[in-house]
Amino acid sequence: VQLVESGGGLVQPGGSLRLSCAGSGFTFSTYHMSWYRQAPGKEREFVTTIRSAGGSTNYADSVKGRFTISRDNAKNMVYLQMNSLKPEDTAVYYCNARKIFMDYWGKGTLVTVSS
Numbered sequence: 001v002q003l004v005e006s007g008g009g010l011v012q013p014g015g016s017l018r019l020s021c022a023g024s025g026f027t028f029s030t031y032h033m034s035w036y037r038q039a040p041g042k043e044r045e046f047v048t049t050i051r052s053a054g055g056s057t058n059y060a061d062s063v064k065g066r067f068t069i070s071r072d073n074a075k076n077m078v079y080l081q082m083n084s085l086k087p088e089d090t091a092v093y094y095c096n097a098r099k100i101f102m103d104y105w106g107k108g109t110l111v112t113v114s115s
């Protein structure tokens with residue numbers, strides 16, 4: 001099983017980034033896919049999730065209206081479109097695949113929001 005994140009980098013406040021996560025080694029379409037993040041010196045926190053069936057989504061209040069999660073089951077990909085980025089969005093962003101008794105994590109991609 002592998003989850004590989006990409007798309008992180010340095011962006012100015014107010015800018016945008018699109019993160020991608022490629023899944024392999026498991027039946028991607030049957031897993032709920034989520035993004036979490038961990039800022040320096042802080043605990044990992046939930047950002048957003050998209051469910052396997054129906055594709056309904058949930059967002060943390062801190063990113064609601066700015067971030068959008070999407071998935072392409074044909075390509076085993078999940079995306080995180082991040083707009084209106086703020087310095088407090090600086091963190092390592094992790095991709096997560098989860099269903100009953102199964103929980104997989106990627107190694108993360110760093111997003112730095114700074115001028």
